Amino acid sequence: xxxxxxxxxxxxxxxxxxxxxxxxxxxxxxxxxxxxxxxxxxxxxxxxxxxxxxxxxxxxxxxxxxxxxxxxxxxxxxxxxxx
Amino acid sequence: xxxxxxxxxxxxxxxxxxxxxxxxxxxxxxxxxxxxxxxxxxxxxxxxxxxxxxxxxxxxxxxxxxxxxxxxxxxxxxxxxxxxxxxxxxxxxxxxxxxxxxxxxxxxxxxxxxxxxxxxxxxxxxxxxxxxxxxxxxxxxxxxxxxxxxx
Numbered sequence: 001x002x003x004x005x006x007x008x009x010x011x012x013x014x015x016x017x018x019x020x021x022x023x024x025x026x027x028x029x030x031x032x033x034x035x036x037x038x039x040x041x042x043x044x045x046x047x048x049x050x051x052x053x054x055x056x057x058x059x060x061x062x063x064x065x066x067x068x069x070x071x072x073x074x075x076x077x078x079x080x081x082x083x
Numbered sequence: 084x085x086x087x088x089x090x091x092x093x094x095x096x097x098x099x100x101x102x103x104x105x106x107x108x109x110x111x112x113x114x115x116x117x118x119x120x121x122x123x124x125x126x127x128x129x130x131x132x133x134x135x136x137x138x139x140x141x142x143x144x145x146x147x148x149x150x151x152x153x154x155x156x157x158x159x160x161x162x163x164x165x166x167x168x169x170x171x172x173x174x175x176x177x178x179x180x181x182x183x184x185x186x187x188x189x190x191x192x193x194x195x196x197x198x199x200x201x202x203x204x205x206x207x208x209x210x211x212x213x214x215x216x217x218x219x220x221x222x223x224x225x226x227x228x229x230x231x232x233x234x
Binding site: 006078079 | 138139172199202213
């Protein structure tokens with residue numbers, strides 16, 4: 001699946017997107033955040049306060065408990081500040 | 084419904100004219116224009132999630148069209164680097180009467196602030212940083228769902 005990062009999440013991880021293939025034990029958005037956090041200090045830094053991180057699956061807002069099975073594109077970003 | 088995410092500026096007068104051109108059933112167009120404020124910043128850069136930004140705004144316009152008898156809605160949100168005085172966002176809602184036009188414009192703006200995937204980074208003299216989300220914006224959006232639940 002494709003991961004996208006925006007705003008300071010993108011800056012902390014150091015890239016705007018990447019392809020990943022997480023293990024089957026990673027079932028939810030929250031699992032994915034925990035798994036990514038273990039991949040390196042840049043990920044740990046981006047997700048250090050996981051409670052503030054927002055996520056979208058295939059361009060729809062989702063919650064940490066949402067299952068990721070079948071997702072093509074998952075995005076992580078801070079709370080939105082448009083308008 | 085017109086939803087545009089663009090780098091270029093927009094012309095508020097032209098957008099209002101485009102909503103009502105050639106029709107006589109529209110009696111009210113309410114617009115909101117968000118402008119880059121310059122009290123303590125040099126510039127701001129707006130980042131967005133292409134595809135999702137348009138989709139989220141369109142979804143809320145569709146919700147507004149269910150709630151109020153609207154005869155046209157235009158939402159334009161800019162991205163890229165903006166300086167104080169620049170337009171950021173336009174919401175224009177058309178209806179037969181003012182109540183629906185005012186309410187829909189306010190509803191759309193409240194949801195756009197908290198649900199549309201845009202992020203502002205501000206440049207101050209020698210420093211830059213991401214704007215933090217405000218609890219008051221969440222509260223402004225939440226009151227519409229409270230109203231809906233109460234209906």
